[in-house]
Amino acid sequence: MSDNVTISIDSLLNGLSSAPSNPSIFRVGDHLRSINPEAYDPEIIAIGPFHRGKHHLQNMEKHKVRYLKLVLQRKEESTVEIYVTALRHLEDRAQKCYAEDIQLDEHEFVKMLLLDGCFIIEFLRKFQNLKCRDEDDPIFQYGYIQSHLLHDLMVFENQIPFFIIDSLFNMIKIDKGDKINSLIWPLLQNGIFPLQDLPEAPETQHHLLGIVHDLQCSSFAKRLSHIDFMETENINSAIELQEAGIAFEKSESDSFFDIELKNKSMIIPVWEISDSTESLFRNMIAYEYYLTGSPQRYVTDYVFFMHCLVHSPEDAKLLRRSGIISNFLGADEMVYRVINQLGKNIIISDKFSYSNIFHIVNIHCGRTRNIWMATLRRDYFSSPWALISLLAAITLLVLTIIQITFAILSYYYLDTLACLGKAFELNVRRMEAIQQLDLKSDDAEKSGLSETSVYLIKNTDAGLDAPLLEPPQNEGIMSLEDSSENVKRGIVEESSCFSFNLFEGIILICKWTNMIQAVCEMSQAVCKWLCDCLAGGDSDNCIQETS
Structure with missing residues (x-):
């Protein structure tokens, strides 16, 4: 029995490679996948080994072969031998890029790399240049196919190593001056992550999703290198921050990571939220989660920042009206759901990218005066009805004081003032x-x-x-x-000792005291009814009762 155990363990030890691999393509774990499993699955095409063989993805396999044929025709070649030979030298390196064993033999694996790599290159080429598109190409005849393909190319599990794509591109390209990044640029410019200027290519290029991620984050990463990070805190929602005196403004920056706080104004770049937003950001977050060698998770930190701001549809509405959120989903409720879902089960950077902003905001909101102002805005100025309720309550208080004052005058001074008035009237008659x-x-x-x-x-x-x-x-x-x-x-x-006008005015006031008290009582009743209606939030029923 002990010999069998020894043999089994020895075989496991011998099966380990001499040096640990550094994979860059993983299957997403359940802690992330459980929130929205569909976000991590391709819709119409399988790239790489993880989703290969799924029935609903088989239709695109013939298009991969068709695109490979177009490559050979353009190169005036009749065989793929030189491409297969080149990929065989990269096979072992490519397999180590995957975090789990590939259930394909070496021939199938090389075939997969060739078909998938050539398809990506040809698709990006046609996507960039309209002249390269064939009139009978169904992929570009129907817009929905393009949108599905763009989604699938950004799925974390649906990748092949970028050095495979780069090697094939260098063999396929017609102009020796062409670079693979020139094909990726239109991908960014046309909706995935709109940029104004092409950033420098990242040093480490894992796969297509990683390239897009690193291109978007490169400028922000340089700016963070000069910042002293604070201890990670949390902040209030957008509505609560506005009540505390912080305004929201749209930034013109080409990177939505560039969030600033200036003069009690939070300046945030535009974030376009559409049907593909959740899937794209989820896969970016997954890429950062499994990425080794970098302490920063820029997309995760950004999502956490927005998740803190948007606690309700009202928060989403405030940011939309401020021009910060561009809503392509329709209702603000949908935007809130997307951001709320994105913020679940994520782990931010040890050095949180926005820790300084959080720290300054919390200092501002912690001041007593700002707390009072926030409470006042929330309780009494949050809506027109709340303001009307406050004015009604103030009116009720003033009318009550007036009623009490005239009641005291009526009780103590009415008889005395009346007698003095009659005496003064008699003297006037005598004169x-x-x-x-x-x-x-x-x-x-x-x-x-x-x-x-x-x-x-x-x-x-x-x-x-x-x-x-x-x-x-x-x-x-x-x-x-x-x-x-x-x-x-x-x-x-x-x-x-008396003035005729004074006594005449006092006598007139005394005569009208009872009428004023009656008006005050009626006004009090109306104000109390209005306050009760507004405090209960059932203004519609109050209006119906009045009518």
Whole structure:
């Protein structure tokens, strides 16, 4: 028994290669694949060994042979012998690029490399130059086939080593000055990752997906080399950041990685989200996850950044209105779902690319004043209804204060003010009566009447309940001038502390107190009803009740 164990272990040890391989093409693990398995599978064509043999991909095999024939015709060659010979020298190196054993013999493996490599080169050539396309080529007659092919060429499991493509291209090309990167450039320019300027080719070229990834990230990687990274934190959603005073602006940068924070404004390049976005980014994330030798995961960090910003469809709507998200899916809910799905089960870089931005944002949001402002915007200014509710509550408070004030005035001062008003009114009447009687007294004196007669005339014509003048002291009756002066002096002294307009206004207010209280009570009822409706969020039912 022990001999069998020894033999078994020895055979395993002997089966190991002398040096560990450094694979660059993997099958995606369940921790990533489980979120969206279809994103990691090709749709119409198998490139490489992992999906070879699937029934729904067999239709494109004849197109691979057709494209190889076009290559031979253009080169005026009748056999593939020189290509097969060249690939046999690269076979062992190519097999080590795969993370698992290939279930193909060496002949089938070389055949696969030749057909797949020539197809990719010919497709990219036709994709770049319209003149190279044949009129009867079904791949370019139907647009949906091109979109499916572009998707499949960016699937992480659907790759062959890039040095195979490069070797075949150098054998196939007509012009010796042509380079393979000139074929990849239109692939970027026409929708995968739109760029304005062609970046330098990366030093390490694993496969087509890796080339596209590295071309897109190269400029951003150089900028990060001059940054001191902070400890990884998290940030609030876009809506919450806006409430805290941070604005969002669209950047004109040609790389969507170039996110900046300037003067409380987060400047983010445009991100076009379409049907192919989730699959493309998932495969980029998978490539970074399995890539060795690099501590940075640029796409993963970017997705995590956007995942932090977009916690709801409202966040997606805010970024769309700011010009940051270009939505080709339709509803903001769909954008939210894509970003939410992309952010699951991902592992960001140890040196998170946006750690400095996160740190500054959290310092800003942690200030007490900004917290208060965020709470105020969220609770009272998040919508027109919330603002109306706040104004209604303020109005209710003011009306309540007015009602209490007039209730106090009515209780303590109404009787006193009424009496003072009547006294002042009586004095005014006396003043007017004296002014009217001055003329009559003058006429009486001119007629030779005594002071007593004048006294009687004034009291009789005044028509008042109490005499305006006392009888003259001389012969029982005071002189007319002395009596008139006494009355006028008393009136002036009694009324000097009051203003007629003031008393008249106070009396008017007192008379209207009950009516004002009734209006206040009715306004309070309306405001309470409005606040209840808005606080409950059922504004439609409130409107129906009113009608």
